[in-house]
Ligand SMILES: NC(=O)c1ccc[n+]([C@@H]2O[C@H](COP(=O)([O-])OP(=O)(O)OC[C@H]3O[C@@H](n4cnc5c(N)ncnc54)[C@H](O)[C@@H]3O)[C@@H](O)[C@H]2O)c1
C-alpha cells in the first residue's frame with residue numbers, strides 16, 4: 379500500500395464494503411483480498427469504478443465477466459505470493475508424510491507415543507504435480523532438492539518450457555498411476571473442478587498422499603471420503619476448501635486429513651509483495667501507463683506499450699471518426715495493418731480502435747476492456763489483416779466499415795515527432811490531423827468552392843484553423859476537411875449544405 383499512501387492523487391478508504399454502502403458510488407478503484415466478494419450487485423452500486431485490484435492470485439471472488447461488461451479493468455498480483463504458497467505446499471507435504479500435526483497434538487496431550495507416528499521419507503518418492511505454472515514449478519524445484527522425482531501434468535505446458543524447467547510432461551493418467559504424492563496447482567475452472575473425483579482417484583496408487591493448496595473443489599471433497607475410509611488414500615493435506623470456512627465438514631473427522639485455514643499466502647513477505655504489486659499497478663493505471671497483470675486486458679510489458687502507444691491513439695481516432703461518418707447500423711469492421719505497425723502487438727490497437735468506434739454509439743462506458751464484448755452484443759464483427767501496402771508511409775492502419783448499403787474506408791499513419799495523420803478518407807487521398815472540431819464537406823470539384831465555404835463560416839463567426847482538400851479526379855468527387863476553432867451548430871451546417879455543388883456536410887469530433 380505504501381505507493382498509494384505516498385500518492386497525493388489517491389484518497390484511501392479502508393472499510394468492508396458493507397460499511398461503505400453510502401460511499402460506494404464515489405470510488406474509482408477497489409482493492410480486495412480473497413474475502414470480499416465482488417459481485418454484479420456490488421458493481422451496480424459502484425458506477426464510478428474503473429479498476430479492481432486483487433491483492434493475490436485467484437480472482438474467483440470477483441465476477442470478472444460483470445466487471446468486463448462494465449469496462450472495469452481487473453488486475454491481480456500474480457507472483458507476489460508464489461514462493462509462500464510453494465513453501466506452504468512443501469511444509470504440508472512434509473507434515474503429511476511425517477504426521478507432524480498428529481504427533482504435535484499427542485505430545486501436547488501429555489502423551490509420548492513414538493511408535494504411533496512412524497512416517498515416510500520424501501527422498502526417492504514420485505511427486506505428481508497437476509498444474510505447472512508459477513507455484514507448481516517452484517514446488518518442483520524444492521522436490522528435486524529433496525531427492526524426489528517429479529511427474530508433471532499440465533495440458534498447456536509446452537515441451538520447451540518443460541525442458542527448461544527440467545521436467546517431463548505426462549498424461550493425467552500417467553501421473554495418477556505412478557505418483558506416491560499428488561499436489562494440485564491449477565486454477566479452479568470448469569475443467570479443474572472435481573479433477574480429482576471418484577474416477578481419477580480410483581486410478582491413483584494405493585497409499586497415495588494428496589495435497590490441495592490451490593483452490594477448494596479441485597479435489598472433490600465428497601468423493602474423497604470413501605477413499606480415506608478404505609485406506610486407499612493414506613493422507614490428505616488441505617489448505618483450501620469448497621466452502622471457506624468448511625464448518626463441521628466430514629473430512630475434518632479423519633485423523634489423516636491435515637488442514638490449514640487458507641494460509642498459503644499468509645506470510646509477511648507475501649502480503650507485502652502482493653500489496654505493493656497491486657498498488658503500483660493501480661498507480662500506473664491512473665497515470666495512463668500500461669498495466670502488466672490485467673485479467674481482462676491483453677498483458678503488455680512497458681517496452682511493448684511504449685512501441686504501440688502512438689498507434690493505440692491513432693486507432694482510437696480512426697474508430698471515432700469512422701463511427702460518426704458512418705452513423706448508420708454497421709455489421710463489420712476490418713482493420714489492416716501495414717509497415718512497422720504490423721510487427722507490433724496489434725490486438726491492443728484493434729481493441730482501442732473498436733472502443734473509439736463504439737463510444738459515440740453506446741451510452742455506457744466502453745473501453746479496451748469491454749469493446750469486444752460490446753461489439754458482439756451489438757452484432758458487430760471485426761477482424762485484423764496484415765498487408766505490405768503502406769501507400770508510401772512507414773506505417774499505415776486502414777479501417778473499412780461495412781454498413782447497410784455503404785462501405786467506408788479511412789487510413790491513417792503516425793509520423794514520429796509530428797503526430798497522427800489521416801491520409802485517405804472515403805476513397806480520396808487527403809492529409810489532416812485527427813484532432814478537435816472537424817468539418818467534412820463533400821462537393822463537386824469546381825472553382826470557388828473554398829471561398830464560398832469560407833464566406834459562410836466567416837459570416838457565422840467560425841474561424842478555420844486548417845483546411846485540407848482532396849479529390850478523386852479533376853471535376854469529380856472532391857472533399858474538404860476543415861479544422862475549426864469551435865464546434866459548429868445545425869444552422870451553420872444547413873447554410874453550408876445550401877451552397878451549390880455541396881453534397882454532404884458532417885461534423886466530426888476527434
Ligand atoms: N493457498 C493459497 O493461499 C494460494 C496462494 C496463491 C495461489 N493459490 C492458488 O494456486 C493455484 C496456482 O497458482 P499459480 O500462481 O501457480 O497459477 P498459474 O496460472 O501460474 O499456474 C496454473 C497452471 O495450471 C495449469 N492448468 C490450467 N488448467 C489445467 C488443467 N485442466 N489441468 C492441468 N493444469 C492446468 C495452467 O496451464 C498453469 O500452468 C491457483 O489456483 C491460485 O489461486 C493459492
Ligand SMILES: O=C(O)CC[C@@H](O)C(=O)O
Pocket residue numbers: 411412413433434435436437459640642643644
Ligand atoms: O488473500 C489470500 O490470502 C489468499 C491468497 C491466495 O489464495 C491467492 O489466490 O493469491
